[in-house]
């Protein structure tokens with residue numbers, strides 16, 4: 001692991017939290033391991049910047065290092081990307097799906113699939129974030145998308 005991969009991953013989580021893509025850990029979200037209020041996002045693989053789980057500090061310590069862990073359990077993790085934040089941003093700007101598609105230079109059907117929850121294709125979401133002015137560093141790109 002490169003020395004700055006960890007820093008980049010932590011930075012991406014901070015940005016995503018600010019942008020509303022990841023929920024703020026204000027005590028309302030429980031630790032996935034013990035149920036106490038989560039205070040930190042735990043990475044299992046720093047290459048997957050936003051593949052994180054909310055945990056309390058003591059559970060994060062128990063989990064140990066992220067190196068060498070395969071985050072298969074994160075498939076379907078609701079925290080992977082908050083499409084609600086994208087929708088909220090779109091609504092706030094008063095953009096139709098057609099307008100987002102135009103700004104993102106994507107086919108209408110592809111943008112509609114994201115907003116209707118039928119696609120989480122990272123490449124598409126990255127373009128949509130950019131079109132809506134959300135920080136693209138905050139988007140988890142796992143290489144499985146287009």
Ligand SMILES: [Zn+2]
Nearest residue numbers: 031034056059
């Ligand atoms: Zn815990």
